[in-house]
Amino acid sequence: MPFPDFITNFPGIAVPFPDDVLQTAAVRSDDALVVFFTFLKDMTLPMHSHGAQWGSVIEGEIVFTIGGDTRTYGPGHSYMIPAGVEHGAEIRAGTRVIDVFQEADRYRLKPR
Numbered sequence: 001m002p003f004p005d006f007i008t009n010f011p012g013i014a015v016p017f018p019d020d021v022l023q024t025a026a027v028r029s030d031d032a033l034v035v036f037f038t039f040l041k042d043m044t045l046p047m048h049s050h051g052a053q054w055g056s057v058i059e060g061e062i063v064f065t066i067g068g069d070t071r072t073y074g075p076g077h078s079y080m081i082p083a084g085v086e087h088g089a090e091i092r093a094g095t096r097v098i099d100v101f102q103e104a105d106r107y108r109l110k111p112r
Helices: none
Strands: 022-028 033-039 043-048 053-059 062-066 069-073 078-081 087-091 096-101
Touching: 062 078, 069 078
Parallel strands: none
Antiparallel strands: 022 033, 033 096, 043 087, 053 078, 053 096, 062 069, 062 087
């Protein structure tokens, strides 16, 4: 099931991936950034690090490498990435996740 319209109408975020690969919708507070990701095509997320991140898979599958440990996450699975820990992923088309970033300014919001 896709995210509802009231969520998909939130502003997107500026990411270095084309709109035909990844759709985003985000809500920002003073303390964190919540992003709803929809992956339209298979995608490789290169290894990188930043502030803490927590996420939950709503639909689909992610093969995440977090701090050298590789695991497969599916619907209902959550993950925690501590601040500064390198991570990357192989994400399957059709995957939807909700991620919460400790850094409220992790990504720039872009209007719809």
